[in-house]
Amino acid sequence: MLVSRNIVHLDMDTFFVSVERLLRPELVGKPVIIGGASDRGVVASCSYEARKFGIHSAMPMKMARTLCGDAILVRGDMELYSKYSHTVTEIIAEKAPLYEKASIDEHYLDVTGMDRFFGLQKWTHELRESIIKNTGLPISFGLSVNKTVSKIATGEAKPNGELYVGPGAVQPFLAPLSIRKIPMIGEKTYRLLRSMGVVTIDTLSHIPVDMLERVMGRNGIVIWEKANGIDRTPIYPYHEAKSVSTENTFEQDSIDIVRMKEILVKMVEKISFELRDKQKLTSCVTVKIRYSNFDTHTLQQHVPYTAFDHQLIPVVKNLFDRLYQRRMLIRLIGVRFSSLISGNPQLNMFDDNVEMVNLYQALDRIRRKYGQKIVRRGVAIRNSEIAK
């Protein structure tokens, strides 16, 4: 018999928008869309006011603008959001016994057993209050018996609310909700289940599990379990990133190889700084390209552990040359460093000289102080940027 657990799901409300509003109060109460400004970008986040127009995240920007022409577009600053996300994580880390950072704005907490000492709802409420007080950002939580139910509860509690679903209340809570609320059910599964006549979680939970398995394979079993409020996945304590990566979709598909190599240099500079900043070293470099017909190819190479631009740039350029074989327009390029380990780059007595190492340290100091984009290699800067 499994001991009954208490899991909290904490989720920032419209996280990116809230951060922007904190810095620009004039955005409060207005429809705000965060995402790439070009027609090819997608909506990363949008305010509740914008949602009224039918806008949702991951929707193409072009469509969002057609739906609500008055919405305020914000380019978005991931660096800034990560900083706020980090602050939230710090508050949680200080108070919670076991937590998992599920994404930039979501955390799961395992608070099993804590009700012996604190009222669980009260404790979680205080944690939420403390986050709101310290960051000024709205946050919601669901408190229940496992990750799935807690997450669904958070969804119901939003915006800026909290919801407790006790062990006995799970079934009645889930039953009337749309199957769409189950985290695993996306557009495709939803359509499939709807075509079978399943609308509410209640119906789904009463379908024989064998039948779901026949229709959807192993996933069917998991979905059925979730519909019945069963989810045994544990809280994975917060883990360091396993890789660092960046990618860029061009505004227009391109074959400008020279420009692409410049962008690659810029990308390497960006993520290798990230490595050095986190005191990580990489030993696996991957380059990715997506052709205009969405064919995506990647190529990777192992290198001795490093975090230096001057060692990684030639590797990335070489991988790109080997990867770009088809004379076709390119839509996207990306770079990823993986197989990370903690450590500082080992200096080489023949290849590295003191001046260069001092330069790295000085540049990194400037970047830490004034932001990563403040100093870059000449090739990585566009003429249009200089004009500004």
Added chain:
Amino acid sequence: MKFIISSTLLLRNLQSILGVINTNNTLPILDDFLFELKDDLITITSSDLETTMRVTISPDKAEEPGSITIPAKILVETLKTFPDIPVSFSINTDTLMVEISAGEGKYKLSGHKSAEYPHTPSLEDTTSISVDSQLLSQAINKTLFATGNDELRMVLSGVFCELSPDDVTFVATDAHKLVKYKRTDLKSVDSASFILPKKPLNLLKNILSTLEVQVAIEYNKTNAFFSFSNIHLICRLIDGKYPNYDAVIPKENPNRLTIERHALLTSIRRVSIFANQSTHQIRFKVSGQELILSAEDIDFSNEAKERLSCSYNGEDMEIGFNSKFLLEMLNNIETEEICLEMSAPNRAGILTPLNNENKDEDILMLVMPVMLNK
């Protein structure tokens, strides 16, 4: 071709040249030993094309000179199981059948044509020098660990030997650590330099450690030839230009730390257990007469810090090293105290023994730091 020989004598000699044979050979005949019987002497050869070793032994009895190659693995495995008994070999060089009789047993295996065995390079235009086996073994021991493994930089995978009328210097480096081992009691008439590959040096190291003989070294532009007792070793030199190592040894090192070697060694060994197990990085923080060693592994929340007293002249500084390099270096120094000279956190540290009793020996070890944040 027939001969009788003591099993242990044969085994001992085979084992001294067995190390040359690679486990995976593109040329199957390289899995064999070449046996040549001539003038009542047996010469046995093993080779991997780069390195060739040869021993000459005299059997108790020999008839019908000839030659054949015999699979090394089967032969050695068999000999290992024998007590010390006479073993008689009877070989038909036409059918290539090898018949071994020992005690009550009879064993048969087939060999290969000796004509197919690769020829050992002949030595022309050689210069020679004679070295004491213990000295050579010492020089190999002190340098070999610092050689590199990078196949893209073959020159660093060997030990660089620099001969001059005043002294002989052995250098090894993998670009992260460097050892310069100079002997003033060894001199050469001519100045010359060459790079010896790792494999033959490893083989020599194992054999020489127990011997007290003079080793004759002959060399030309492409090969080096070592001969001592009944053993000969020929190896191809690594072709290429050895980097200018003297240029990377910092000349001005105002920060000088002297410390008891054993104390430092045990502290590093202990502290490095708490370091990241793939990077092995530890920090040295020196201020006043105190050295603080620290290491951490963020992934497992492991952390260690140790304080050591030392004698220090210079500015306070913080420098990071790979602890593995330091351990290897400290293990290869014998003196009670060592000296670590440094100039800046991004420059090499120089490790030297203090009050070395051997006046003819000059050891310098250099270790590159890691780039620390801040």
